[in-house]
Amino acid sequence: MRMRGELPHWVDVGLIPLINLAVALIVSGLVVLIIGENPFEAMWIMIEGSLGSLKGWGYMLYYATNFVFTGLAVAVAFHAGLFNIGGEGQAYMAGVGAATVGLGLEWLPWPILLPLAIFASMAMGAFWAWIPGVLQARRGSHIVITTIMFNFIAASLVGYLINYWFRPVGKMAVESREITGAYILSAREVAREFFGVRIASSPLNFSVFLALIAAWAVWYLLWRTRLGYEIRALGANPAAAVYAGIRPDRIIIIAMTISGALAGLMAVNEILGVQHRLLLGYVGGAGFVGIAVALMGRSHPVGIMLAAMLFGLLYQGGSELSFARPGINRDMVVVIQGLVILFMGALEYAFRPALSALLYPLGGEANR
Amino acid sequence: MNLYIELLASTIRMSVPLILACIAGLWSERAGIVDIGLEGKMLIAAFAAASASAVFGSAWIGLFCAILASLAFALVHGYAAINQRGNQVVSGVAINMLAAGLAVVLGNEWFREGGRTPALPPEGRFLPFQFPALDGLPAVGPLVRIFLEHSILAYVAFALVPLTAWALARTRFGLRLRAVGENPHAVDTAGIPVAALRYRAVIIAGVLCGVAGAYVSTSLSSSFVRDMTAGGGFMALAALIFANWRAWPALGACLLFGFLQAIGNFAQGASVGGFQIPVQFINMLPYVLTVVLLAGFIGKSVPPRASGLPYVKDR
Numbered sequence: 001m002r003m004r005g006e007l008p009h010w011v012d013v014g015l016i017p018l019i020n021l022a023v024a025l026i027v028s029g030l031v032v033l034i035i036g037e038n039p040f041e042a043m044w045i046m047i048e049g050s051l052g053s054l055k056g057w058g059y060m061l062y063y064a065t066n067f068v069f070t071g072l073a074v075a076v077a078f079h080a081g082l083f084n085i086g087g088e089g090q091a092y093m094a095g096v097g098a099a100t101v102g103l104g105l106e107w108l109p110w111p112i113l114l115p116l117a118i119f120a121s122m123a124m125g126a127f128w129a130w131i132p133g134v135l136q137a138r139r140g141s142h143i144v145i146t147t148i149m150f151n152f153i154a155a156s157l158v159g160y161l162i163n164y165w166f167r168p169v170g171k172m173a174v175e176s177r178e179i180t181g182a183y184i185l186s187a188r189e190v191a192r193e194f195f196g197v198r199i200a201s202s203p204l205n206f207s208v209f210l211a212l213i214a215a216w217a218v219w220y221l222l223w224r225t226r227l228g229y230e231i232r233a234l235g236a237n238p239a240a241a242v243y244a245g246i247r248p249d250r251i252i253i254i255a256m257t258i259s260g261a262l263a264g265l266m267a268v269n270e271i272l273g274v275q276h277r278l279l280l281g282y283v284g285g286a287g288f289v290g291i292a293v294a295l296m297g298r299s300h301p302v303g304i305m306l307a308a309m310l311f312g313l314l315y316q317g318g319s320e321l322s323f324a325r326p327g328i329n330r331d332m333v334v335v336i337q338g339l340v341i342l343f344m345g346a347l348e349y350a351f352r353p354a355l356s357a358l359l360y361p362l363g364g365e366a367n368r
Numbered sequence: 369m370n371l372y373i374e375l376l377a378s379t380i381r382m383s384v385p386l387i388l389a390c391i392a393g394l395w396s397e398r399a400g401i402v403d404i405g406l407e408g409k410m411l412i413a414a415f416a417a418a419s420a421s422a423v424f425g426s427a428w429i430g431l432f433c434a435i436l437a438s439l440a441f442a443l444v445h446g447y448a449a450i451n452q453r454g455n456q457v458v459s460g461v462a463i464n465m466l467a468a469g470l471a472v473v474l475g476n477e478w479f480r481e482g483g484r485t486p487a488l489p490p491e492g493r494f495l496p497f498q499f500p501a502l503d504g505l506p507a508v509g510p511l512v513r514i515f516l517e518h519s520i521l522a523y524v525a526f527a528l529v530p531l532t533a534w535a536l537a538r539t540r541f542g543l544r545l546r547a548v549g550e551n552p553h554a555v556d557t558a559g560i561p562v563a564a565l566r567y568r569a570v571i572i573a574g575v576l577c578g579v580a581g582a583y584v585s586t587s588l589s590s591s592f593v594r595d596m597t598a599g600g601g602f603m604a605l606a607a608l609i610f611a612n613w614r615a616w617p618a619l620g621a622c623l624l625f626g627f628l629q630a631i632g633n634f635a636q637g638a639s640v641g642g643f644q645i646p647v648q649f650i651n652m653l654p655y656v657l658t659v660v661l662l663a664g665f666i667g668k669s670v671p672p673r674a675s676g677l678p679y680v681k682d683r
Contacts, residue, residue: 031470035477083457141662142671144404144457145609148602149655149662156652164646291461329476329483331594334469338462346448346459 007356017298017344019351024339031335037328045324046317056316058187058202064305064312065204065269068211070290071308072218073129073263075299077143079222080255081235086132086147087263088287089154090125094264096158097124098271099166099176099278106181117182118210118268125264126257128154133256137249143256151287159280166278176278184273207269211308214265215301221258231255263287285334292337295345311337375630376514380522381588382633383626385410385597387525388580389604390611390618391532392573397613398536399569400549400674401449404460405441406577407601408467413438413581415471418485418592419478421492427586430492431521434585435578441467442574450566453678464601472594485585485592494519494587521583526619528576533615545569549672552679562679577601603629606658613672625654 029039050060070087077084084090097120105113132146159174166176187204191197222228234241234251242248270282289311296310297303318333343350389406396403416437421430441463448454472483479485496519502512536542547555548565556562584600585592607625611617632650 031473035473083455085457085461135659135663139663139665141659141664145605145662146659148404149606149659152599152602152655153652153659156648160646160648163648288461288465291458295458327477329473331469331472331476331483334465335473336469338464338466338469341458341465342444342448342462346454346456346462347452348454350452 007352007359011355011359013298016348016352016355017296019355020343020348021296021340023351024336024343027339027343028332028336032328032332035327037325042321042325042328045321046314048317049320049324050313050316053200055200055202056320058200058204059316060309060312061208062203062205062269062274062312063315064308065208065211066266066286067289067293067308067311068215068305069265069269070263070287071293071297071304072214072290072301073125073259074290074294075297075301075304076218076222076231076262077255077259078294078299079228079235080231080251081238082133082136082143082252082255082259084129084132084147084256084259084263085144085291086129086150086260086287087290088283088285089147089151090128090260090263091266091270091283091287092151092154092158092281093128094121094125094267095271095278095282096161097121097264098182098267099179102179102182102272103166103176106179108181110181110183113182114184114272117272118265121267121271122261122264125267126261129256129260129263130253133253136256137252143252155281158278162278162280174280179272179276179278182272183276184268186273203274205269205273207265207273210265210268211305214262215305218262219301227251227254263290289337292340292344296340371634373510373513375634377517378630378633379623379627380514380518381626382629383622384518384522384525385580385584385588385600386604386607386622386626387529387619388521388576388583389601390607390622391525391528391615392576392580393605393608394532394613394615394618395545395569395576396573397608397675398549398672399545399566400552400672400677400679401446401566401570401573402456402460402676403445403573404457404605405445405463405467405601406573406604407597407599408460408464409438409441409574409577410581410584410601411464411595411597412441412467412471413578414585414596415467415475415485415581415592416578417582418488418585419475421488421586422479422486422591425489425492427488427492427494427582430586431494431579431582434582435575438578438581439571439574442570442577446567446570449678450563450570453680456676456678468595471592475592475594483594488586488590492586493590494521494583496522496587519583519587521579521587524579525583529615529619536615541568546672549674552674552677556679556681566679580604603654606654609671610658610661612670628653 032039032042050056073087074084098117101117101120128150132143132150135141135146136143162174167174168177184205188199188201191199222232230246230251233246234248238248266286271278275282293304293307293311296307314333314336318330321328322330389410393403393406413434417430417434420433421427445459445463448459449456475483475485496517499512499516503509536546544560545565548562552562584597603625607618607621610621628650632647
């Protein structure tokens with residue numbers, strides 16, 4: 001039995017998240033209203049800007065690719081009962097892995113180099129989550145604090161590495177030289193080179209399929225393997241998990257490592273697929289979007305893909321909106337993000353009692 | 369010689385927002401409410417102080433608005449954590465994002481400078497006190513410049529440390545507050561309302577973060593720019609852990625981290641004595657130290673026992 005009165009499954013999984021999302025969007029609309037713009041018009045410009053053209057779709061899916069990776073990263077840790085706020089730092093470190101292999105081994109033929117670079121991205125991301133995992137499992141350091149600290153350490157460390165190691169001598173811009181070998185063609189380049197078709201320009205690339213594969217792999221891992229079962233068991237009830245012979249320290253470390261590797265995949269999309277160089281602060285908050293995406297997607301890969309697309313829409317639509325309505329800054333998206341996290345995470349059950357009373361006004365059997 | 373005086377004075381300046389935010393976190397976490405949102409509250413307060421001061425031309429009105437803004441965010445956090453028994457970390461993350469976004473969106477709409485606020489005139493800022501008569505004296509002068517020539521908010525910050533230490537150790541309110549962070553059931557059994565105590569802690573944290581934010585935008589600086597608190601809230605959180613959730617050690621930790629920040633600012637692009645420590649390593653030192661401490665390699669850091677746990681009354 002649940003504590004606050006049982007509600008049907010579809011209410012918990014479907015209706016409550018939708019209500020919470022709606023409230024988050026309504027409050028966002030109020031903010032738009034406060035700054036003197038029409039929220040419906042703003043919404044329409046955002047939808048038009050991302051779904052109204054092939055280019056918009058391309059950008060939307062490109063953003064969504066990043067958010068699927070960071071969202072899955074948060075979700076895997078969530079299932080083990082861990083809150084990994086470090087996706088930002090893990091993805092940033094993964095960029096170092098991608099650039100190191102992409103630049104250091106560029107004499108290799110690309111069918112070998114590209115998988116290596118992808119692997120290096122995952123490995124560096126995994127490494128940056130593995131340390132907090134070990135510290136949590138073996139030394140009892142709180143994972144939330146450690147991963148926050150690791151975001152800042154990564155920010156300084158990668159800044160140092162770009163400045164002193166990756167930046168070509170004499171170049172002013174703080175970035176590495178171009179990665180030419182481990183280069184993922186954009187959808188546009190693929191269409192032009194192989195099919196002779198011209199399509200609208202966008203950063204969309206093969207990584208979007210990688211995101212689909214990652215989502216499927218996470219689903220398979222969590223719901224179809226023994227390890228996944230152990231991860232979920234530990235997250236659902238640590239005491240019972242220990243009783244069932246599951247070693248929490250081992251699962252914590254493994255779950256964090258997988259989480260970091262998933263966050264690391266963001267470097268594949270962003271560094272190998274779009275920027276083709278390691279840039280200062282290239283993650284740009286996508287690690288934090290992952291938290292919103294995971295909360296919204298109820299930590300399920302399908303939900304995460306849908307939530308990632310919604311945030312892709314908001315990011316792409318948001319930049320179109322800031323062109324069309326200079327009064328609305330691009331950071332409006334960050335506000336929406338914060339509200340989504342607030343209403344879908346921290347105030348998750350705020351509307352549950354009211355809904356319960358509404359659905360079962362007489363306090364019938366469902367409330368017992 | 370002058371450089372060292374400047375460095376130490378800068379240490380004090382940099383540690384003021386850390387101390388305020390750290391003491392804010394101390395109150396909140398000692399009552400069992402984890403506060404990841406120090407950064408966000410400071411940021412929205414910095415924005416509110418700079419905007420209100422720019423509009424009304426008074427630093428005090430700026431301070432008042434900063435406290436109000438920070439308090440509003442603190443109450444959202446309190447409502448989520450205390451009434452709704454939501455995840456306090458998630459709520460903190462939400463507050464940080466909301467603050468970062470709102471400050472820029474509102475600032476852009478109000479002042480049309482891409483999220484910046486207009487530069488403040490002197491009367492719109494908390495300027496450091498000057499003691500021209502003492503400045504020139506041989507031994508006293510440098511000390512005056514290091515310790516006394518700061519704004520009123522810095523004095524407030526330093527006064528808060530003994531006040532907090534005393535209140536938490538010696539007053540009825542302080543003892544109850546700490547009890548609520550260690551064992552809320554016992555407090556409830558004694559007939560003291562847990563929620564009300566926790567709300568008071570959250571409100572204190574909100575007010576102090578408001579002062580911290582006002583200091584950042586109207587004393588350290590003369591306008592608001594995006595993300596201007598630059599992780600100060602998290603560094604305060606690190607200092608809090610470093611200090612094992614105690615007021616006096618918190619002062620020490622904040623001074624240490626402030627010193628590192630001051631060195632980082634001074635060392636930017638300059639080589640000291642022939643060899644150069646990259647500024648990035650100085651910048652990351654507070655976080656590395658905190659991680660090492662948290663892992664129990666040097667000493668042990670023990671949080672309040674009930675921190676982060678929502679209180680559910682037994683039926």
